[in-house]
Amino acid sequence: MTAAVPPALRAQRRRRTARTVAFLSPWLIGFAVFFAYPLGATVYYSFTRYDLINPPEWVGLQNWRYVFRDYPYLDKALRNTLWLVAIMVPVRVLFGLGVGMIAVRLRRGANLFRTLCYLPFLAPPVAATIGFVFLLNPATGPFDQFLAGLGLGDVGWFNDPQWAKPALTVLAVWGVGDLMVIFVAALVDVPREQYEAAQLDGAGAWQRFRYVTWPAITPIVLFAVVTGVIQTMQYYTQAMVAGKVASGIVGAPGQSFEPGYPDGSTLTLPQLVYEEGFSTFDTGAASVLSLILFGIAMTVTALLMRRRAGLLGDD
Amino acid sequence: MHRPRFRRSRRLTAVLASTAAAVLLAASCSGSSEGTGADDDPGKKATITFWHGWSQDHEVEAINQLIAKFNATHPNITVKATPNVTDDKLVQGVRSKNGPDVVSSFTTDNVGQFCSSGGWVDLAPFLAKSGIDPAATFPKATLDYTQFQGKRCALPFLADAYGLYYNKDMFAAAGITAPPKTMSEFKATAAKLQQYNPDGSIKVAGVMPTFHGYEFTPAHAMAQWGPSYVGPDGKSNLATDPRPEQFLTYHKELVDALGGFDKLEKFRSGFGDEFSAQNPFQVGQVAMQLDGEWRTASIAEEAPDLKYGTAPLPVPDDQADKYGRGYLTGTVIGIAKSSHRQAAAWEFVKFLTTDTDAVNAFAATIHNVPTTFAALASTPLANDEHFKPFLDIFKSPHSNTTPASINGGKYQVTFQEFCYGWEAGRVPDLKAGLAGVDRQIDADTAQAGR
Numbered sequence: 134m135t136a137a138v139p140p141a142l143r144a145q146r147r148r149r150t151a152r153t154v155a156f157l158s159p160w161l162i163g164f165a166v167f168f169a170y171p172l173g174a175t176v177y178y179s180f181t182r183y184d185l186i187n188p189p190e191w192v193g194l195q196n197w198r199y200v201f202r203d204y205p206y207l208d209k210a211l212r213n214t215l216w217l218v219a220i221m222v223p224v225r226v227l228f229g230l231g232v233g234m235i236a237v238r239l240r241r242g243a244n245l246f247r248t249l250c251y252l253p254f255l256a257p258p259v260a261a262t263i264g265f266v267f268l269l270n271p272a273t274g275p276f277d278q279f280l281a282g283l284g285l286g287d288v289g290w291f292n293d294p295q296w297a298k299p300a301l302t303v304l305a306v307w308g309v310g311d312l313m314v315i316f317v318a319a320l321v322d323v324p325r326e327q328y329e330a331a332q333l334d335g336a337g338a339w340q341r342f343r344y345v346t347w348p349a350i351t352p353i354v355l356f357a358v359v360t361g362v363i364q365t366m367q368y369y370t371q372a373m374v375a376g377k378v379a380s381g382i383v384g385a386p387g388q389s390f391e392p393g394y395p396d397g398s399t400l401t402l403p404q405l406v407y408e409e410g411f412s413t414f415d416t417g418a419a420s421v422l423s424l425i426l427f428g429i430a431m432t433v434t435a436l437l438m439r440r441r442a443g444l445l446g447d448d
Numbered sequence: 449m450h451r452p453r454f455r456r457s458r459r460l461t462a463v464l465a466s467t468a469a470a471v472l473l474a475a476s477c478s479g480s481s482e483g484t485g486a487d488d489d490p491g492k493k494a495t496i497t498f499w500h501g502w503s504q505d506h507e508v509e510a511i512n513q514l515i516a517k518f519n520a521t522h523p524n525i526t527v528k529a530t531p532n533v534t535d536d537k538l539v540q541g542v543r544s545k546n547g548p549d550v551v552s553s554f555t556t557d558n559v560g561q562f563c564s565s566g567g568w569v570d571l572a573p574f575l576a577k578s579g580i581d582p583a584a585t586f587p588k589a590t591l592d593y594t595q596f597q598g599k600r601c602a603l604p605f606l607a608d609a610y611g612l613y614y615n616k617d618m619f620a621a622a623g624i625t626a627p628p629k630t631m632s633e634f635k636a637t638a639a640k641l642q643q644y645n646p647d648g649s650i651k652v653a654g655v656m657p658t659f660h661g662y663e664f665t666p667a668h669a670m671a672q673w674g675p676s677y678v679g680p681d682g683k684s685n686l687a688t689d690p691r692p693e694q695f696l697t698y699h700k701e702l703v704d705a706l707g708g709f710d711k712l713e714k715f716r717s718g719f720g721d722e723f724s725a726q727n728p729f730q731v732g733q734v735a736m737q738l739d740g741e742w743r744t745a746s747i748a749e750e751a752p753d754l755k756y757g758t759a760p761l762p763v764p765d766d767q768a769d770k771y772g773r774g775y776l777t778g779t780v781i782g783i784a785k786s787s788h789r790q791a792a793a794w795e796f797v798k799f800l801t802t803d804t805d806a807v808n809a810f811a812a813t814i815h816n817v818p819t820t821f822a823a824l825a826s827t828p829l830a831n832d833e834h835f836k837p838f839l840d841i842f843k844s845p846h847s848n849t850t851p852a853s854i855n856g857g858k859y860q861v862t863f864q865e866f867c868y869g870w871e872a873g874r875v876p877d878l879k880a881g882l883a884g885v886d887r888q889i890d891a892d893t894a895q896a897g898r
Contacts, residue, residue: 184565185540185543186565186567187566196895203891205888272717273717292717308699345577379717380660380723381661396868411540412856413856415855
């Protein structure tokens, strides 16, 4: 037999629940407005024909069939995204870690070094991308003229399908200041006495890194990888701007520009979402592409998080 | 007994009749929007918004001058203009409740979308109410690209004609006395004009024929072959119509004759911006260029010392009788579905598209082709030796444009991408490739079908 809860206690519990909800409300409202509703609406629109002018019309699985069976750009965008995740993200993390390690070891000029390495991250992405396209221009760019002076031949960079993604990776590495900062913070947190003890035990530089530094910074590496993967899934501005500037087709009124120049080598899923949604005004297909992007990002993140325990070790 | 009633009845009839007459008179004076779907009175004070794509200072200034002229005759309507609007912004605006009233697009590509979606309202009732016969006012080509499946949701607001620009000094230096008229002459002339550096790279291109070479797009260049794009069954017929294959075969030969794709593309990557003083034709990087008539204004302003001529782009050798043709397109203007002041908006659209002085003044300022018969007959641009060939191209019965489609210019982008692959040597079988393009275009059209 359960004793009845006294009214005073019930009121106290209600107040406590209300207080909890009140504290949570900013997040709850944000979650509902910026995540739950858009996600629900995207799922709904993926089953409709919606041109942004007339009311949505239910078409069942037509948009899904179109995207998976008839849409020619999905494979290309997925392959490019996979390349960027597999190459650009690790290169960026390794480079950020390397620069961070140099920054913490420098005895003189460390602040200047950190500032110089961080500054490119502050450059607006559009301006930085335009600058890189001009620097790496195969006909007039100083970098190619330098390579030609060394007898290293022509590299097409943003104008060559083989080199466009490596060129974007160079651009991403140039702006690695954000990762450098968090790696510096992680590296200075590693207890000095552990290095001293390892040194006394005769550990070399690699062993000190492997058995002292790495275990201490693994959570930060994981953070850098997860956020890097998510950012790469959303990769849009640099790829779009580089394609436009290198192709010479700026997309002014009256011009039709195909994203992914050259030959679809810089095409990413977010560009397709924009093109279908706001250039062709096919909101249904754009919603399907968005959900594919969402599904991939969630799956990759979940896999990485499941590997978290292994990466973090027994502790 | 009856007479008073009869008198009252007659009096009542007279009152009703005079009231009706007064209402009709008032309606006709104020230009009531009856039958057009508009529920505002164009005689009343109103503020309308006008979204357009022009962005350069002299163009925006010309628009402002047009608005000032309009206000001289319509002081009750205030027009607020927003420049540099692309089509994606336009659609986003049209769907909003406080979107633009008058809308214009630089491209005819999306007319099919604008008309079929209802985003731009049907102008036929407005034209009828104003007593404007479109066929007697506008040339046929412009009427074709401003309607879709019989629905006229746009009117032409100046047109663009594409032709050949050639550098007279380079022609003289190469001993060439006249612009080429056939495609075989074009290829030979371009090769003769081409100059190379000692290392074999291109110094001056005879012409930049790759499809990223600014206006040398597949749609603009293939117009010289007169393709149909769509078959009688409404399906894409790029593979069944022999002209696209002929065009692409010729194009490959032209690219090869000028040093090959890689060499040309490397040279092209060093070009300045198309819409700047660094345009390759203006700075002498190319001897010939396919371009629109507006380039004459840019050259006058940015390269006044350039000695150049203009002519129609050559035609295929087996279509020599079609010489004089070119690709046509133009700015289109209409009234947005979102407009709450459609009658006032129509007054402005009517002024911009049919007032001869307004059309001629704007055309002369921005160097575009005027789009009414009356304006064409009286345009001062006919006295400009560089501009006149474009007026002739515009008037040629063989000139053509790309057809409107329900999904806008998507079919052109699909074909364009195929052409990029073809010129780069990535397409092993042209015929099979074109058949694949047809299948893709049909699948995209079916997806957009409503």
